[in-house]
Amino acid sequence: MNGPIGELLKTPDFLRLWLVGAFANAMRWLELLASGLFAYEVTGSAMAATAVVAARQLPQLLFGAFAGAVSEAVNRKTIVMLALIVPAVVSTVLATLATTGQLSLWHVALGNLLSGTMWATEMSTRRRMVGEVAGPHRIVPAIALDSATNAATRMVGPLLGGIVFGWLGMKGAYTFTALVQFAGAFALAGLVHPQLTRRLDLARIPAEIAEGLAYAWTKPTILLVWGITVVTNAFAFAYSGLVAPLGISAFHVSPALVGLLAAAEPIGALAGGALIAAGVVRMDRRLAFAGGAALFMVALIVMALSPSYWLAFAVLVLGGFGTAGFGNMQTTLMLTEAPPDMRSRLMGIVTVGIGTGPLGVLAAGAIATEFGPRTAVLVMATMGLLFTAALTIWLRRRSSVR
Template identity: 80%
Template sequence: MDSAGETASSRSATRELLASPDFLRLWLVGAFANAMRWLELLASGLFAYEATGSPLAVTAVVAARQLPQLFLGAFAGAVSEAVNRKLIVMLALIVPASVSTVLAILATTGHLALWHVALGNLLSGSMWATEMSTRRRMVGEVAGPHRIVPAIALDSTTSAATRMIGPLLGGLAFEWLHMKGAYTVTALVQFIGAFAMAGLVHTQTTRPLALGRIVRDIAEGLAFARTKSVLLLVFGITIVTNTFAFAYSSLVAPLGLGEFGVSPSLVGLLAAAEPAGALIGGLLIAMGIVRMNRQLTFAGGAALFMCALLVMALSPSYWLALTVMIVGGFGTAGFGNMQSTLMLTEAPPEMRSRLMGIVTVCIGTNPLGVLAIGVLSDRLGPRIAIVVMAMLGLVLTATLTSVLRRRQG
């Protein structure tokens, strides 16, 4: 099939997906839930910076939201083989909605403290750890083998959109409604999402949940991955990108407020710049307009993002930094799309949930980078901290890609 035919086929598959009620439900619930997560993440960072003036405090609060992915991601993948994934997704909406309700009440009564926000982030983050192995896997299941690539591209593109919209709303909500308004909005949206998920028709073959088998399942997944260089590349680059590159997001509030001297709303706009580029790039991939080698798109996209971080951190102008981060978003589009696509196309069905769970653990290394960049920022300032982390990330990305390509060859 020529490139025009492939593009037409991809567009036809996308139209079919959008005509599927179950796909639409999973897609839209994921979109709204992820937007609320990013809204809370930025709002909590702004709250921490205004309360303490310390970049380290900001990074600690942000890390609390993402730390559970490191410790619970692989277990979530194994559990999702035994427990109905629809139920897990619903709990992953209800629990954070309940936490947000409590925090909204504390903010309204004037009793909200920084430790409340950190604890809330930790509890809600525990539910976020199930995303890759449950809802994202269900997206692939509903799409079917012949539509996995456009389905994941569409879902990844939407994820980029939520990372753009969430911070924008977070900055506006914090500036206009403060924490009580931000938490009220996120609680309502997530409760509505759980109600919508109740109507999803999802069939799943489950097996008895044996706690003793979970560790064995994870070990089997790792053993299988060791036989395929492509999967090891996904694990390795995911760790590097989340630890050394995406850690920058925890310093957006100190960078915007302290270095560029802009308002909370413009801080939200800066946080939304990279996801905006990822949204455009993801749409080009989903529509079949951009077609490249999957492994090259994955690793090269991560490298482009890190280069953009270097330029952004050294930029003398807020608006130049904003523009550069939009360009960097094209890199994260390739990285994010191919991360799930490579896992779902290179692994057999019986391995997918546990391998996606391991990917979640790799993503969960982000808080380690967040804490590291926070310490560096406390000593060297936000700009230099981002430069140091991005440079290390580029070196590790090039090394991993070279080693694993030689092994594959």
């Protein structure tokens, strides 16, 4: 393979980081779907299903900025390895409980919370390392490839989750994810990643986070990234917690087709990300970011109104082209607009924005409990679209005044 992607794949350390990230992320999405299916099967409650999913994502809100500041001091390879080993141990414990027939909903929720704490380090450690290994001249194709791969994991993970859960139950799902994550940690051990570290001063972290926020306030592009990240995760991706209730009660399909519905948006994101990585699609990065988020929200509105499962699936695939622009430019803009000594901190703050997703998931769950999952998706996506438009207009005016 020639071109920038071919060069990247011939770089051993990039290849190792890329593949480990791909497999680890697929296991995270597998567990998310399996835990939502388990919660809905046990309780029949959309709120319970969304609460369990939210537990996996909540640590990004609570610890994202902290993780970003820590990764400026601590070796990032060490952090990434812990982010593989700790969830693998958690999955092993949960698989054992499921095998012995003792697995309860609170075990799954607690496991999601513990594993999610390590997931909070993803943006500020592994994704930053991807850009560092690629080098400044290859950062755009590197992040595009990693973003497209992340979309693939969000497609493959739920598909596997639906199939494995339907076939082997929770014991099979957790055994599978534990084995893959242990293998990932073993593979990453050989990575060579030189990094200048400094003494970790925990008392200094709040001040470093404040410095990052103060810097972000002076940069409209960084504010745009953070603001639309919050809106998209809180209002648009909230639909992820309702995939099981939508598939089972609204569209009346099997667990395997629930997994396919969860994979619909990532299928489109994978196709769109591949076009960006290959250089076929070129547009203003800010437009690709904000416009992509808006396209995704429009697709969710149409999906919520769809009378047919397959129409809903097709519309979500189209919406995935929007999340390709959103997800790719989210990291690219931060790595190109922020100075090196601020990048992990600012990406940690972006992780906090991503971490608002569980709040949206819980809100969507509450609306779904009262009015049904279709109405919940419709309300949340419409609000997200309005906030996206308002934020974009405000920042454009603020930038022109400056």
